[in-house]
Amino acid sequence: MTDLFPPYEPGDEPRRRRFKPVPLRVLLPNLVxxxxxxxxxxxMRLAIEGDDKLDRAVIAILIAAVLDGLDGRLARLLKGTSRFGAELDSLADFVSFGVAPAIILYTYSLHVLPSLGWLVTLAFAMACALRLARFNVSIDDPMRPDWQKNFFVGIPAPAGALAGLLPVYIHLVGVERPAGFVVLEAVYVLFIALMMVSRIPTYAGKTLGSRVPREWAIPLLLAVALFITLLVIHTFALLLVLTVIYLGLIPLGVRKYRVRERLDRRSPAMTPEPANAPGDH
Incomplete structure (x- = not known):
């Protein structure tokens, strides 16, 4: 019986277990x-409320993309990375870059093709979910060469969302749509969905140097200031141009990936061979 009810002094009552406090540096990236x-x-709300708020819906997606680019960098800067944060980021990305753009596209034009338009909407959202799931698996591969971290497998979710909204940009800059153009829009959205789940490598630029040569500091500041100014004044025209440039640069990224892959095969002793073929994530 003494084992079931061990004696203790009046001042030695067992303390209740308390939750471990979470550092603020871990909470800030999750807040972003x-x-x-x-x-x-x-x-999504703005898109559902009517076409007159379509521009604000696109801007909300743009803000979501900017914040998505900040949370990871903020976590690494504050050394506040966590598994919880990574999972939360994936869930937020699915909503902001999978469901929200799909709803915007459907309410904008795809609803004209009731059955086909909804299938394309579902395909876009599902492609985003599959792309994020594959990305979460690929980052846990210990045998992946370091140089492959500078490339995405397929179009990343934020870029896919912004690129998928190209038909909306064309409308917002004032270009008149000819009859039957909605069919081309559906084909284009389906193309972006397939690109997100494809194994085509796209350049990520994650390993670019964090330092800028002194002679390039002022020109870089001027270029960033000019870019922000154009983004504020001519938001949708700039997004249209950037989308076309981004899609046009994909073949160059594929070429650079293939060249680096051939160099990696010629020097197997320098870089560990991955467990899976490139793009099998």
């Missing part, structure tokens, strides 16, 4: 992720 999620949800 939640703000990105809120931007995506707001984009």
């Amino acid at each position: 992720t939640l703000l990105s999620l809120c931007a995506g949800l707001t984009a």
Whole structure:
């Protein structure tokens, strides 16, 4: 009986177990992720409320993409990365860059093709989910060469969302759509969905140097200031041009990947061979 009810002194009562406090540096990146999620949800609301708010819905997706690019960098800067944050980021990305753009496209034009348009909408959202799931698996591959981290497998979710909204940009800059253009829009959205789940490598630029040569500092600042100014004044025209440039640069990224892959095969001793073929994530 003494084992079931061990004696203790009046001042030695067992203390209740308390939760371990979470550092603020871990919470801040997750807060940014939640703000990105809120931007995506707001984009859906604006799209549903009518065509007159379509421009604000696109801007909400753009804000979500900017916040999505900040949360990971903020986590690494503050050394606040966590598995919880990674999972939350994937869930937020699915809503902001999978569901929200699909709803915008459907309410904008795809609803004209009731059955086909909805199938394309579902395909876009599902492609985003599959792309994020594959990305989460690929980052856990210990045998993946370091140089492959500078490439995405397929179009990443934020870029896919912004590129998929190209038909909306064309409308917002004032270009008149000819009859039957909605069919081409559906084909284009389906193409972007397939690109997100494809194994085509796209350049990520993650390993670019963090330092800028002194002679390039002022020109770079001027270029960034000019870019922000154009983004504020001519938002949709700039997004249209950037989307076309991004899609046009994909073949160059594929070429660079193939060249680096051939060099890697010629020097197997320098770089560990991956467990799976490139793009099998």
